[in-house]
Each structure stands twice: as C-alpha cells, then as structure tokens.
Amino acid sequence: MLAVSLHTSDVVLAAAVFLACAVEMVEALTIVVAVGTAHSWKAAWRGVVAALVLLSALVILFGPALLKIPLEILRLLVGGLLLVFGLQWLRKAILRASGLKAKHDEDHIFAETVVELAEAEGDARKVAFLMAFKGVFLEGLEVVITVLTLGASAHRLGLAALSALSALVLVGIVGAIVARQLSGVPENAMKLIVGLMLVSFGTFWSGEGLGIRWPGSDAWILVLLGFYAVATWLMVWRLESVHDPTEVVR
Amino acid sequence: MRRAPLSWPRGALQGFGRFWWKFLIGDTPEIFLGVVVVLGVVAVLSEVETWNLCVLVVFPVLIALLLAGSLARVLRRN
Secondary structure, eight states: OOOOOOOHHHHHHHHHHHHHHHHHHHHHHHHHHHHHHHTOHHHHHHHHHHHHHHHHHHHHHHHHHHHTSOHHHHHHHHHHHHHHHHHHHHHHHHHHHTTSBOOOOHHHHHHHHHHHHHHOOSOHHHHHHHHHHHHHHHHHHHHHHHHHHHHHHTTOHHHHHHHHHHHHHHHHHHHHHHTTOGGGSOHHHHHHHHHHHHHHHHHHHHHHHTTOOOTTGGGHHHHHHHHHHHHHHHHHHHHHHHSOTTOOBO | OOOOOOOHHHHHHHHHHHHHHHHHTTTOHHHHHHHHHHHHHHHHHHHSGGGTTHHHHHHHHHHHHHHHHHHHHHHHHO
16 A cells, blocks of 8 residues: 655645745746737747757756755755745735735736737747747746655655646646636746745754754744744734835836 | 947856846845844854854844845835
8 A cells, every 4th residue: 555644834835845945836828828829829839849858857856966965955945945935926016915016917028028029029939939938938937846845845746746737737727728828827926835844844954954943843934934924914003004106026 | 428338258257247246235235234244143042052043033033134134224215
C-alpha cells in the first residue's frame, strides 16, 4: 500500500505553489490568447512550446543541483529569496487593495498585446512567435523559481511540481473555455494570498536556516500566516484611510 | 545611433543579470536591503541565549515593519 504522509507545511506549500503558478499562468495565457486571436494560433503555440521546452531544461538542470546544497544553507538562501519575492507581491497587492495602485487588468494587457502586434515591424509571424515565447518564458521563469525554491527547501520537489502542473492544467482548461474573459479571474486577491504564503514560508525557512526552532515545528507556519494576514489587513485599512481615492501611484 | 547587437554569450549573460536585478531589486531596493539587515539582526539575536525566544516574535515583527516602511516610502514619494 502506498503510504502518503502529509504535514501542515505540505498542504500550505501545495496551496502556495498552486496559487502562485495559477496567477503567473493567467498572465502568460492572456498574452498567448491575444497573439492567437490577433495574429495566428500556430505562431502562438510555437512560442508556448519553445518556452516550455526551455523552462523544462532549466528545471532538469537546476532541480537536482539544488537538492545537493546542505539543507540549513538552502533554507536560509531560499527563505531570504522568498521573503524578498513575497514582500514585493504583498506590497503590490496591498497598494491595489487600498486603491493606491490600479488593479491588474488582463483586458488592458490583452489590448496592449494586440496593439503591439499591429504596430510591429518586420516578419509578423516571427514577432507573434517571439511575443508568445517571451510572455510564457518570463512568467514561467517565476513559476520555475517558485517551484524549485519552495519544493527544494521542503525536500518536496515532486509535490511542488505536481501542484504547478495542476495549476497549468486548470488554467489551461479554464483559459480554453473562457478565452478572452480572463479578467474575471480574481488575480489581485490571489496575489495577496500568495504574497502572505511566500512571506510566511520565507520567515519560517530562513529562521530554520539561522538555527531557530519554531514551537510546534511546521504548524508555526499557520501562526506566521495569521500574523501577516492581520498585519496586512491593518496596512490596507490604514492606507485606505489616509489616501485620496482619486490618486493612483505607479 | 543604433548599438551593435551583443554576441550570444554576452547578450544572454546580460539578460540573465537583468532578470535577477529586476526580480530581486527592481523598484523596491529597500525590501532587498531590509531583508538582508533583518536576517543579520535575527542571526545575531538567535546566537544570544537569553534572546533566543524573543526572536520568534521579533523576526515577524521586523518583517511587518519592513513592509510598512516600504509602503510609507510610496506615500512619501507621492
């Protein structure tokens, strides 16, 4: 019988990877759908396949190498990286939630990509391929970093990859059905949750890397998550009360 | 005047460097520097036995303060 042992951190890790990947994939899919509908689906798919091949090569190249780094050092480095990455996401999500920054708008990205394609000089097929490739590769690179760092630190690379794959399949299916209605995805709320999860994992792992023994071990991640959620809510509330609703920052 | 395109390894290396710069620092250098400083402070505190327990509280509080500071910077800039 196959024994499956799941810890609190595994569940939070799978959720964090799934949501982070879903958000990035929605962004990539918007560009691919724009290229496909405005120019040619053939060029868009070629760009997607080329980007996926390159991303897979990166995972194969760096995944096993990461697992060879001593766990304490790996957790400190990855924890620090997740803190930086997570705080950047959370900062943006707080600014959006409080109305200080314009919400991420997939319709706007779609329209922008279509205009860029129309104005592009040179071989249109090549431009369409490059746009789809760049969109998928850049967003996918963030997915690869999330999967590798979160997965390697918890020594759960398989679980992280499975979560990412589930997100890819789900976003792919939803994208195929709704095609141009991607703006309906609650991306800003998802980004806020992912930011909270990344910062919680970052604190937990960098702390372990520095020799901190958290009470309750993995379960402490939930305490950190709760603390950061309350802090985030307070910051959104404070920003909403001090800023002029007509003012939007970059 | 148009610049000549870089050779493949130099161009790829420059692109790789630019990605990591944008990824880690971008327009929020205070977050990167703040995380480095917080980790340094926590590393020192966790070595001192009497401070060991306080680190459990101090660490997340410092991270929350760093985020609040970065948001305050946005407000100041505008």
